[in-house]
Amino acid sequence: MPQPRADAQRNRDALVAAARRVFAERGTNAPLDLVVKAANVGSATLYRHFPTRRDLLVAAYAEEIEEVCARARRLLSADDAVDGLFEWLAEFITHVSTKRELALAGTAGGEGDRSTLFESWHAAMRQAAGLLLDRARRRGAVAADVRAADLVTLANGIAMASVDEEQRARLLDLMRSGLTLWREYGLHKRQRNDMEARPPTR
Known part of the structure; x- marks a missing residue:
């Protein structure tokens, strides 16, 4: 081409x-x-x-998506992997909260390819989250079984359900606390299982 x-x-x-x-x-x-x-x-x-207007709307929203993904790549150099991950999630939440109208307008009237567009955009976001999640996982900061799709889904829920920025920030803090507690629970559970598997000392 x-x-x-x-x-x-x-x-x-x-x-x-x-x-x-x-x-x-x-x-x-x-x-x-x-x-x-x-x-x-x-x-x-x-x-x-x-x-058409729709062509321009799709191009504009695609550029918004690329900007959010590029931000994830830049945050790979953050000093703290979890800070970088959650800074990006906060920006993702802002994106969903402020650009939803643009995304819907760009796919209106195109039922045949609406799902294709949304899937490609969602895949890009999951990939961006995955870059930061993998880094945090390699640092031992999050549990190994946390998936990028889980984080994006939870963050999307915060964006859709929260009523203002204060609530969004509070819910994201709860999400981070839950992620930390999940990891600690997993570590403690493995340690307990290891102890139970050891033969008794005499």
């Missing part, structure tokens, strides 16, 4: 960046003229890259 010319790629990038700003400020039904103006391109350029 031929690569787009540099100027065409710049225009596309400018349109997506402008769309993200405009949709965040004005909602997903904002006039596309505002996107064109913010990107400093012509309407023909917009429709050449994105023939």
